[in-house]
Amino acid sequence: MEGRLKPGCPLPSARTLANEWGISRITADAAYSHLLAEGFIHRRVGSGSYVAENILDISLAVSARKAEAESSTPLLSSRGKALSRHLIGAPGTLVTAPFQSGLPDLGTLPVLWRRLMGRQFSRIGRHMAGYGEPAGLEELRHAIADHITSHRGVRCTAEQIVITNGAQQGINLCARLLLDQGDKAWVEDPCYPPGVASLKGAGAKIVPIPVDSEGLAVSVGREKATEAKLAYITPSRQYPLGVSMSMARRMQILEWATENGSWIVEDDYDSEYRYHGQPLESLQGLDRSGRVIYVGTFSKVLFPSLRIGYLVLPHDLVSHFVAAKSISDRHVASLEQAALAEFLTEGHFTAHLRRMRKIYSARQNSLLEVAEKYWQQFMTVEPSFGGLFMLGKLRKGLNDVEASKRAAERGVRLRPLSPLYLEEPAQHGFLLGFAAYSEKEMAIAAKRLLEPT
Template identity: 45%
Template structure:
């Protein structure tokens, strides 16, 4: 037998590997063929001979040959055996010093996504992490019942493709809820169901922006939106935020012809301030004059602890310039991955098309369960229970911080939301404090990196939702220990 075929028969097999022996034989034979051993047209060993040489069942080798034949690597000739396909090119010469050579660089376009994952920062269950939701036993019980009911009477439509905007019943339920709770003006046809607010924002950027288009962005801002704008190759125009929210006059001065303004008017991220009514009216007036759009991210409005929830910006928009984005991932649980956008009529068809191209349509089963949860009246009691729990956690955290860290930081207790801001006293760096906290198992997000052009504030963002009061009190003591003797 030729040297080439002898090499082919020395396929190394690892009997302790989790990879099945058949798969190992196939992969090694394919590797040898691609390396030109044997070359195109060369004969492979008979299956019986190769099986004996490898110490495996002949059926194993036969199955590996059949897979190679189906994929076009080899061809069979009746009465002659199996041969490497003549359609394969000759094996290329290996590059010099191939071993240890660096991998090829990523294309320049990929740089738009560099670091985007780090901007989210909401993984893990450690104390103070943001975006956490409490597990409510009554809600989970209802969820189990609704899910089992859906599974016991499955709809054949679940198995096929569906409307990119989401099931009509869910869109009707969302529109009814938003009209009642947030004073949003919409018809069910304007609702587009998405995999959370982030996908809704991404869809809007895809539809609205060309590379280089100017976009107003709150300064400081939600880091994930900043990353999404970078990926969309938009030109970010930082607009400072003060006690009244985004400074609209500053935005007009910086870029009067901006294509889009992104705002969090009910609870500015990360500072928590509310966009004043005067600024809201100024923003809407500018959008009408400039032919611009306003993207309203209403990410946690369900959790307001003093008075009724604030009305939406979209609800006072007479010009149809506001795109309203919300989510169930904060109100129920992040793993649900269900959000929505209320889209002006002029944008509806391109947004539906973009939804189809990126994800086609929402998953049918969770969409159906959420529909039942809304329509049967379970959502409002769930929110009342969550507000009570989160209020208790907020107050416990604020009290513990004041008890243990009154000399190191100032606590801002929010009237809405799932996190609070702790401003550090002069001389302390939020980056350094965050790192010290991480060494003690805490996730205290620094706020200064969220600033774009405005002078950064040294502060920590501390989540309290989804964390029990006792755990938060313990975490406050740990944070104090992390800061003990810290000189910034």
């Protein structure tokens, strides 16, 4: 079809072809028979095989059909195009290096986790090997309900919980089930891009609402789009600025949602790690109208590849979300759910949190010392009351995107702050992850940033 073999060109015999390529004679015969059946070659008795005389006609016809298909049939739907613009974990972003944000320490859990997983494998039977419940393993839902009611101030029962493949799937389900094409959705500005991408993929019209020292500015939201159908927020520790939503703002947004019949999706992504005082109680615990959907995850407190998150839903939504979950991926892997349920009920999770809070608090202090020693001339780093990263603010006139590119050339990962803003003016700085790195690793990486190119 490319014209490299001209019409009427003689072809080697099947025997010769098999010998030249070191393949079976049967394979060569089969290939020629296939070409003959499709009209690409013809055979002359006693003479051999030849390229068909009308090969150009065949080639042109196939090319024409291909061109017609490409020109007349859209590759993706409008929703598919919206989704395809947002790739989480793009090539090159999954390499772990200081100061990549959002990563817990990945070396603290494997021995215990292997033991728990091994125990589940030894118990595997029909119950565990067959299809699971779309809502998730009952034991895990009860264990999560017990934990979040006592530690996060969430008001729920196990029947309100749906286990998801990470928080991202939970956010995506909320977007798909609660939003129609063109519905307005409040999002924090700056924002958590994967969460906003889910809303865009569902056809929502994004309404950026600025964040100040008290969290999302509800009054601005009312002015810009009081009729919004949904608000996606991170009230316990705003991503990426790290501020907590004040009680006054919490009551304001709950009042707005109740008046408007709107939904609030509360993403509680890393609030388990608070280094001074107790973790703040959830917004969901203050809700008396059933307007808040609570999104939790174990990716930040255990390890990202676990891919287990959960939704806490108002009673009226549970059956609808379970049905949608069953269509999306049937259920989350049962063995991992069983191991996590045991991890929670046996007290390992609470002990793990206590241990890691001490480790992470010490590492945050180490990074503050490193920043003061090496980065004072171009960046100020603010301590964080919790979470896995701190915010570094660049001096005026410096560009965080360009600086992050130069840092990457030195093997240092700095997530720039300015691209997380949806509207101008954007602040320039970095999200500095400290939880996954030792004091020595951070000091080496910090000095590397100062090396000449």
